[in-house]
Amino acid sequence: MEGVFRTVVVICSFCFVLSTKVPVLLWSPTRSLVDLPQSNAGKTIVSTDFSQQYLKPLITGKDGNLVVFLQDKLSLQDFTQHADVYNPESDGGAFKNVKGFMDELSSLSLPSVHLPSLAIDDIIKTFKGKVHQVKDHDASKVDLDHQVPNLIIVKLTSISESPNEAEGFKKNDEVIGKVTGQLAKQGVKYTALYTGQSSQAADPGQARRKRSLLSVDAAADMPVTTVANGTLFNSSCIMLYFRSINVDYMNTTYNISNPKMVKNATYSCDNTTASLSFNYALGQLNMMMDLEMAVSNVSGYWSISNASVELDSQKYEIIMDSVSAPVGFSYHCSSLARLTGNTTDNNFTVSFLGFQLQPFGLTDHKFDDGWDCIPFFTELIWMGLLSMLVVLLILLFGFSMLTSVITQDRFDDPKGKTITVNVSE
Known part of the structure; x- marks a missing residue:
């Protein structure tokens, strides 16, 4: 070689x-x-x-x-x-x-x-x-x-x-x-x-932070800024971006898109686990969101192992196990719509728009390659493929019918005797 x-x-x-x-x-x-x-x-x-x-x-x-x-x-x-x-x-x-x-x-x-x-x-x-x-x-x-x-x-x-x-x-x-x-x-x-x-x-300083599993205030080490009309959490080991969060609660929809609404954002992380917590002030309503992430040593993927939202002292568990990507990739989704949890209260859902998250393997405070939530074969692609399959079957059936048509092998001569075909033929 x-x-x-x-x-x-x-x-x-x-x-x-x-x-x-x-x-x-x-x-x-x-x-x-x-x-x-x-x-x-x-x-x-x-x-x-x-x-x-x-x-x-x-x-x-x-x-x-x-x-x-x-x-x-x-x-x-x-x-x-x-x-x-x-x-x-x-x-x-x-x-x-x-x-x-x-x-x-x-x-x-x-x-x-x-x-x-x-x-x-x-x-x-x-x-x-x-x-x-x-x-x-x-x-x-x-x-x-x-x-x-x-x-x-x-x-x-x-x-x-x-x-x-x-x-x-x-x-x-x-x-x-x-x-x-x-x-x-x-x-x-x-x-x-x-x-x-x-x-x-x-980086020696970063290695010390990861080993000691520090939890720090957002104002000190985790700036919350507006980027591309959205909110960005940018720390040494966790990055989260979203354009907006829509919370449907008690027949009322609350929209969260202004980073100034963020209060007391904290995080902690090491090589295999990470967590992020932040509060929002929605007028008279206070909301607190907790996200816990972990790496699976078996699959080499990280995922959100636990997510919860607290509203008016009522805690709701939300299912976000679909948020998963290989270590070294960020997870991206244009719309995580109407997330619910293990609760009988149907008056609560959460939706993320323009969502991107990466808890591990960050380099220079930048997202790595995105692992998109849209699969390779979407519903529209499947509908297109099925439609094409139906058209193809119709064409094949038509061609098979055409090939079964038998061309006659006898023709009348206007100057000759009329052709007589026996019934047996």
Whole structure:
């Protein structure tokens, strides 16, 4: 696979790489990787597809040994800066060993995968063989069981904490070469995987906020502003936008669209859970809305696990489990109409117009790609397809009738004798 780093960078040189979209490199000295799906230019593989289509086939069978080299950050820009990718005579720069493996062995490069570390964590929890953590980057001390698959995890030195980024990548590359060499001496059949937890170094202040699960006042860290005729909640880990909220209560409709109506907005979040609360003053009526969101480690999707609205000291649970998207995507819907909950009170519904939400994986206070609520086949598309199907059946029936018409094979000659056809004919 000559020039794999140049190929990867050229394919995605115009891609906007977010912190959750990480490149993954695979190689194996003992098996072919041609059976794995190829990644098209510009395509991002979600963590669930990465787990099902790439990781699980690699850990099947007693020779399904997978070696995972995981570091804190890895991006295409890292290869551009430190691998000397534009030099045809380059030996790989800081990625000398990795480049050699990718060029000489059966290999596969995936330029953009959403949270591959999340998929790896899921595989570790469900792995039916033996999981080994390599200590001190010495694989010779690992006791491998050759009768079952082995999952070997090698945590590389943190790049963000290294005083020199290029030297950090170089040392990790040497560790990769050392560990694979030790496995080769033991005659282990394996497939190696090299990736990172994110494509950008974590901001220390932001990392502290996430670990301590702070709950802060909106005026301090969560500005509420008007953007494109709507209300925007913009924090370090939760973003919510809507044009308006319509509340039907006691035969009266209340419209919420002015951000100045927001009172006491607070939020809290970590890597797997998040919550958002805000109050509205609707004249004499006070409304409080709570949204709780969580990430499923099984599916790799986040969703609203609990949502409630409190009106006049009466709390209503509303069903918003349809608000779900892969981690690293925002959820978008033009209209979430007439949401109700598990209550017998039919005098209460909530509708969101121009709704967009993202609780995890934010980059520079911007929404990531939208996961739209409209499915691929809408009701209008189904009606169009059914109408076309009916027309097609009518045409087929008409053509079949035409083909069954028998052309007569006898004709009268005005100068000759009249044709007489017997009844038997």
